[in-house]
Amino acid sequence: MYTDCVIIGAGPAGLKAGQLLHSLGHKVCILEKEEIPGGKLNIWYELFPHNESADGILQQMLADINYPIRTSIIIDSISRNSKGFLLRDQNGDEYRSRALLIATGFKPFDARQKEEYGYGIFENVITSVELEKMFKENKITNSKGLVPKRIALIHCVGSRDIKVGSEFCSANCCITGIKQAIELKKMIPDLNIYCLYMDLRLGGRFFEDCYKDSQVHHKIQFIRGRLSETNENADQTIVLRYEDTLAGRPAKLTADMVVLLVGMQPDHSILKLLPDIDERVGSDGFFGNGRIDQADQNSDNDLFFAGSCTGPKSIIQSTDEASEVAFRVNKYLKKRLHTSIQDQYDGVWIQHP
Ligand SMILES: Cc1cc2nc3c(=O)[nH]c(=O)nc-3n(C[C@H](O)[C@H](O)[C@H](O)COP(=O)(O)OP(=O)(O)OC[C@H]3O[C@@H](n4cnc5c(N)ncnc54)[C@H](O)[C@@H]3O)c2cc1C
Ligand code: SF4
Structure with a gap:
């Protein structure tokens, strides 16, 4: 499958980012290891601070989805080259994407x-x-x-x-x-x-x-x-x-x-598949550096993180971050598209030595 962005994790953050990227016209696919999407919304009953039903919120989020969410997916490998990412799952199915967004959430302390x-x-x-x-x-x-x-x-x-x-x-x-x-x-x-x-x-x-x-x-x-x-x-x-x-x-x-x-607690299950993200793990074990650092946002980076995998957050904070990151993914994808059209256009001209 070819996509603009693969999102790993169908919790509130992954679902929010997917919905926004899809509405911005990108081809998106979410890969989820559990049998059903929703992350911790499947476990909680009522949510602080307003006691909304977790299931009700999840149903609202799912009602907006009209792009693929693949559940029960165990990702076996992730590789990266100049064109983007190649992911393989336990069935040998392949997913190619220009950008990769990690929204794998947290795990409760044991x-x-x-x-x-x-x-x-x-x-x-x-x-x-x-x-x-x-x-x-x-x-x-x-x-x-x-x-x-x-x-x-x-x-x-x-x-x-x-x-x-x-x-x-x-x-x-x-x-x-x-x-x-x-x-x-x-x-x-x-x-x-x-x-x-x-x-x-x-x-x-x-x-x-x-x-x-x-x-x-x-x-x-x-x-x-x-x-x-x-x-x-x-x-x-x-x-x-x-x-x-x-x-x-x-x-x-x-x-x-x-x-x-x-x-x-940080969930590091994805780390072993992407060894080169080691440098993006903070001293608390969560992904990202947690800084107000605009340099990273303007770079050619094709790997993104959102939600509670970047630190302890409430649902609203996780989905707010997911929205912000989705706009960064959008910016990156548009830049990539512009560059590849420019490359094709340049190809018809005779180059002067
Ligand atoms: C006890 C408790 C109660 C809470 N109650 C509330 C509350 O009432 N209100 C509130 O606002 N917040 C609450 N929170 C916080 C809330 O759970 C998080 O803000 C929210 O779950 C973060 O969403 P997320 O999408 O980042 O992560 P998650 O909900 O953790 O979702 C991550 C998803 O990624 C999937 N995933 C992980 N690894 C992989 C992989 N390798 N491959 C594929 N899929 C993968 C997971 O299966 C999961 O579906 C509570 C937290 C705790 C500990
Ligand atoms: S929010 Fe902070 S202070 Fe409160 S119980 Fe959790 S770790 Fe302790």
Whole structure:
């Protein structure tokens, strides 16, 4: 298949970029490794900050698509020459393109790395990703099938943590915790919810409103504390030992369920196929250099990145970046087209020695 631009990844960023490039008249194809497009929109239930249905947003995005999205594609190889890229998939199918846009997203932090938090050891310690699944199933129960009375949400799991090699802030988990706490409270009104945070980072638009709402209307309790360990009681409730950093003393709390707000990690699965992008990986592991550097935008570069593969982002930030990058791809493709027409035109003239 010949295209102007192949996009790898059909999450919100890939879909947004594809839709824009297609509307600008380019031949686009998206390659997606999962069976269905949508990325994390397939996993989340309601979205912060306005509680829109993730599925509803995905259906709106898919309604605009009238170019190929190939799903269940495992890319085996990517090579590059002066004409662009050649990609081969597991079936031997080939995709040629002038430009390549990587929108492979992020992977959630593997909470097993924080053994002291008990994930994978105690059944009632789950992650924020698993809680989304429970919301979708409309069923919040503990390991005994009972509705919990006390739930603790733990911030900064796998972020801002030198021990696991992720010192950056994932930017979205404070607001995810607040969104999930409110959803829990709506489902189980007499539930007691405790958020254990290092400090709250709510930089996005309307995030402070959600925080205020969580305290004023839903009585969520915020404790500034750093979790040190979890243990399980005989009845499978979880004991959390933490340092209350406001009071400056150790404290403990018992909960029926603990939710670990896992951070956003770079997904490097595509790196091994494109070794020469190594230099475009920042010290935090995400693609791109994250600078306000116009030089790169004006270059002849044919490889582009968009969405959460360039750093932790919300959906709106991912799609905004995808739009901006789509315009850069457009500019590059137009320049290429102009050059190749010029080359053909030049070919009919006799060259003076
Ligand atoms: C627990 C949690 C809850 C969140 N909730 C919200 C929320 O409520 N609101 C909000 O705005 N943001 C939320 N976010 C952030 C949101 O998920 C991201 O902003 C969004 O998913 C980024 O979109 P993306 O397209 O960049 O990446 P993704 O959604 O990760 O999509 C990437 C796509 O690329 C595909 N892919 C990866 N590698 C390959 C490959 N090698 N070949 C082919 N395909 C590949 C993947 O299968 C996937 O379909 C949340 C994040 C977390 C961790
Ligand atoms: S957004 Fe909040 S929970 Fe997530 S890493 Fe930053 S401070 Fe921690």
